[in-house]
Amino acid sequence: MIKSLARRWNQYKYRFVPWLAANINESSPRIVETVQLDKLISDEDVEQQLNILFSKFGSNHDVNSQAVLDLCGFRINRKPSLLEDGGIGVFVDAGLVKSGTVVAIYPGAVYQPWEPVFLISLRNSYLFRCADSVHIDGKDKGLSRMMYNSFARRDSLRGQLMCDNSWQTEYPLNPLAVGQYVNNQSNKFSANVAYQEFDVPAKFPSHLRKYIPNTEARLHQDMEQSMFNRLLRMVVLVSIRDIHPGEELFSTYFTIVSKPS
Ligand SMILES: C[S@@+](CC[C@H](N)C(=O)[O-])C[C@H]1O[C@@H](n2cnc3c(N)ncnc32)[C@H](O)[C@@H]1O
Numbered sequence: 001m002i003k004s005l006a007r008r009w010n011q012y013k014y015r016f017v018p019w020l021a022a023n024i025n026e027s028s029p030r031i032v033e034t035v036q037l038d039k040l041i042s043d044e045d046v047e048q049q050l051n052i053l054f055s056k057f058g059s060n061h062d063v064n065s066q067a068v069l070d071l072c073g074f075r076i077n078r079k080p081s082l083l084e085d086g087g088i089g090v091f092v093d094a095g096l097v098k099s100g101t102v103v104a105i106y107p108g109a110v111y112q113p114w115e116p117v118f119l120i121s122l123r124n125s126y127l128f129r130c131a132d133s134v135h136i137d138g139k140d141k142g143l144s145r146m147m148y149n150s151f152a153r154r155d156s157l158r159g160q161l162m163c164d165n166s167w168q169t170e171y172p173l174n175p176l177a178v179g180q181y182v183n184n185q186s187n188k189f190s191a192n193v194a195y196q197e198f199d200v201p202a203k204f205p206s207h208l209r210k211y212i213p214n215t216e217a218r219l220h221q222d223m224e225q226s227m228f229n230r231l232l233r234m235v236v237l238v239s240i241r242d243i244h245p246g247e248e249l250f251s252t253y254f255t256i257v258s259k260p261s
Contacts, residue, residue: 138180
């Protein structure tokens with residue numbers, strides 16, 4: 001009995017633990033058989049979409065927003081949510097997002113399962129948990145911000161950052177790096193995007209890494225490896241249907257894995 005309860009508990013993959021704990025009754029889960037099957041589009045497709053887009057990016061938010069519009073056919077922006085008490089949300093403000101498109105990226109520092117997240121989790125509603133317990137801290141203020149910037153500086157090469165830290169500002173260089181502001185679906189608005197975990201392959205062009213809004217925490221020295229030889233976890237938000245201008249993006253904050261390995 002206890003074993004079966006524990007197994008069921010482990011099947012629940014809460015994306016944002018504290019908020020869901022308080023609002024569990026209002027949240028319908030996304031149910032998938034296995035984490036490997038929880039892919040709306042292939043990893044190759046994610047990589048290709050990012051690669052093509054990043055190669056059009058420059059050093060200005062507006063120019064890059066226009067590049068997203070020209071290439072992908074949509075533009076997204078943050079503004080007050082349609083939900084009462086929903087704070088800020090993310091909206092499609094021009095064009096059309098076709099189903100199966102990478103529409104946003106979840107920015108932040110990546111913590112491996114064995115790295116402590118207790119301190120940064122305090123009063124933090126932006127700590128995203130992946131199915132394998134990797135965490136991504138998408139908070140753009142306070143300790144989280146300081147930590148991200150210090151990891152980014154540590155990994156810089158000849159003064160050049162190997163990741164993007166402008167997601168912490170109002171005008172991120174990578175206009176898709178606002179996934180941390182996407183709200184959970186509600187009774188009124190059902191999910192139109194889903195999280196997809198993606199490991200950036202070592203072959204990803206090094207000159208485009210400066211547009212990736214993620215960096216590894218790597219708190220332990222023994223985890224040190226050449227940054228081009230390891231995979232970097234990213235979480236992208238993929239549209240599950242066509243999304244029209246004026247619509248807010250909504251995801252599902254928790255996933256149930258029905259056949260855990
Ligand atoms: C990852 S943040 C999303 C961005 C947030 N709206 C903001 O303004 O910073 C998660 C927080 O958003 C709010 N939130 C998300 N979905 C919501 C919903 N369906 N209804 C009300 N609040 C929601 C909760 O405060 C939650 O802790």
